[in-house]
Amino acid sequence: MIYLNNAATSFPKPSSVHQAVIEYLQNPPLQQERMGYSKSSSDRVWKCREKLAKFFGTQHPERIIFTSGSTEALNLAIFGLDLQSGHVITTAIEHNSVIRPLKKLEYSHIIELTIVPCDSAGYVDPADIAQAIRPNTKAIVFNHCSNVTGSCINISSVTEIANAKKIPVLVDVSQSAGTLAIDIEKDHIDLLAFTGHKSLYGLPGIGGLYIAPEIHLKPLKVGGTGIKSELLEQPQDMPIYYESGTLNLPGIVSLAAGIDFVMEQGIEEIHHRKYTLIRLLYEELARMPEVRLIGNLSQEPTLLSFQIQGKEPGDVAYMLDTCFDIAVRSGLHCAPLIHQALGTYPRGSIRASPSYFTTEEEIMTLIHAIQKIVTL
Amino acid sequence: MKILQITDVPDCFNTSLTKEILFDQPVTKDYIQYLGQHGQLDYYAEFPRPFYKLQKSGYYILQGVEGTDTARVILDRTRVQEALQNLTEMLIGFIVIDHSISC
Numbered sequence: 001m002i003y004l005n006n007a008a009t010s011f012p013k014p015s016s017v018h019q020a021v022i023e024y025l026q027n028p029p030l031q032q033e034r035m036g037y038s039k040s041s042s043d044r045v046w047k048c049r050e051k052l053a054k055f056f057g058t059q060h061p062e063r064i065i066f067t068s069g070s071t072e073a074l075n076l077a078i079f080g081l082d083l084q085s086g087h088v089i090t091t092a093i094e095h096n097s098v099i100r101p102l103k104k105l106e107y108s109h110i111i112e113l114t115i116v117p118c119d120s121a122g123y124v125d126p127a128d129i130a131q132a133i134r135p136n137t138k139a140i141v142f143n144h145c146s147n148v149t150g151s152c153i154n155i156s157s158v159t160e161i162a163n164a165k166k167i168p169v170l171v172d173v174s175q176s177a178g179t180l181a182i183d184i185e186k187d188h189i190d191l192l193a194f195t196g197h198k199s200l201y202g203l204p205g206i207g208g209l210y211i212a213p214e215i216h217l218k219p220l221k222v223g224g225t226g227i228k229s230e231l232l233e234q235p236q237d238m239p240i241y242y243e244s245g246t247l248n249l250p251g252i253v254s255l256a257a258g259i260d261f262v263m264e265q266g267i268e269e270i271h272h273r274k275y276t277l278i279r280l281l282y283e284e285l286a287r288m289p290e291v292r293l294i295g296n297l298s299q300e301p302t303l304l305s306f307q308i309q310g311k312e313p314g315d316v317a318y319m320l321d322t323c324f325d326i327a328v329r330s331g332l333h334c335a336p337l338i339h340q341a342l343g344t345y346p347r348g349s350i351r352a353s354p355s356y357f358t359t360e361e362e363i364m365t366l367i368h369a370i371q372k373i374v375t376l
Numbered sequence: 377m378k379i380l381q382i383t384d385v386p387d388c389f390n391t392s393l394t395k396e397i398l399f400d401q402p403v404t405k406d407y408i409q410y411l412g413q414h415g416q417l418d419y420y421a422e423f424p425r426p427f428y429k430l431q432k433s434g435y436y437i438l439q440g441v442e443g444t445d446t447a448r449v450i451l452d453r454t455r456v457q458e459a460l461q462n463l464t465e466m467l468i469g470f471i472v473i474d475h476s477i478s479c
Binding site: 318325 | 423424
């Protein structure tokens with residue numbers, strides 16, 4: 001199997017991630033205390049928080065909350081902020097993990113929502129976000145990097161404007177974490193939602209939310225925390241205020257190993273490898289008149305969407321899978337609004353997303369398979 | 377040919393109704409040729425694994441790979457039951473032909 005669906009979840013994982021999970025399963029924490037809050041070097045959960053803090057550029061590991069992934073992190077942020085009777089700005093390149101929580105609030109008449117459009121290549125102009133700000137704007141929520149086109153929004157260009165007006169900014173870095181440099185403090189990010197199982201090479205089911213010290217959210221859930229059990233209300237300490245229930249320890253251990261791997265390879269090297277493969281794919285597909293490429297290379301994307309004239313994206317993906325043993329993703333990629341802007345709604349597109357481990361030979365095999373399919 | 381199981385194929389992408397069909401035996405070249413009597417058949421024998429696609433306009437698109445016991449059918453949402461019934465009847469028809477050859 002040639003796996004080119006890493007934008008959904010990465011495969012394979014680095015061997016160091018395998019080893020870390022196996023080691024955890026063979027040697028789980030059996031001590032009396034709950035993990036994650038003591039700053040001891042033997043606390044694997046705390047160590048992961050520290051790695052994440054260093055990786056994302058914050059001095060506050062205690063403000064990194066573990067969640068089941070980006071969706072839960074985004075739900076925690078969106079439903080946790082006090083947005084009552086306020087206005088929220090988001091963009092057309094968002095994933096449903098952002099669109100649906102915000103639409104729920106809009107449909108419930110809790111917020112007014114502005115969706116800033118993107119152009120026909122999937123780019124959002126930060127000036128359009130600035131222009132959408134109203135006196136009652138209570139949050140700006142945006143996707144750092146589209147999972148359909150790979151187009152990115154410059155984080156600081158938004159946060160500079162928002163910070164000046166004291167509007168909290170929530171950034172979804174599901175696609176970019178592990179591929180593009182992200183710096184919470186340098187970019188003045190208030191809330192950062194990430195998943196662990198894509199380019200951070202962790203197991204599915206782990207992710208997190210960074211919450212800046214000046215931001216207060218209502219918890220999404222309350223309950224057991226393993227410490228301060230005498231309290232009948234949720235302890236206010238960070239991070240347990242937001243972390244009721246048993247943490248996903250195998251996921252956390254895998255994420256720590258994944259971050260180590262990314263830091264060892266270097267973000268620039270990882271991005272360079274992926275982009276080089278995408279450029280090869282883009283240039284070869286551009287030679288085929290039957291192929292419509294979605295987006296362009298101007299921001300050096302690490303994934304590529306396309307359509308084939310006269311063929312359903314789902315049919316093409318099915319053929320690639322069943323006949324050529326190549327896994328890509330077809331459809332709307334849970335991001336319907338950007339497809340409307342790209343003119344690819346409702347059928348969507350075919351998306352190829354390599355990983356650090358993908359080879360040029362594998363990309364050439366995909367190209368040859370598409371050459372056969374387009375001639376049908 | 378019998379259908380052992382029909383399962384939904386959930387995804388976030390389109391407006392069609394896609395289901396995966398599990399047959400009681402692998403799809404043969406004879407079966408694929410039989411399909412051609414019931415709609416527009418495309419058969420790509422030159423693929424690493426030969427691919428077929430049968431389109432019965434307004435009812436369904438059936439597609440799969442020769443030698444496997446599964447196929448995908450995309451049903452017309454406006455007439456799901458009718459399309460499924462039409463597909464099932466076609467498969468029963470193949471069994472009759474198959475028996476006549478065997479005997």
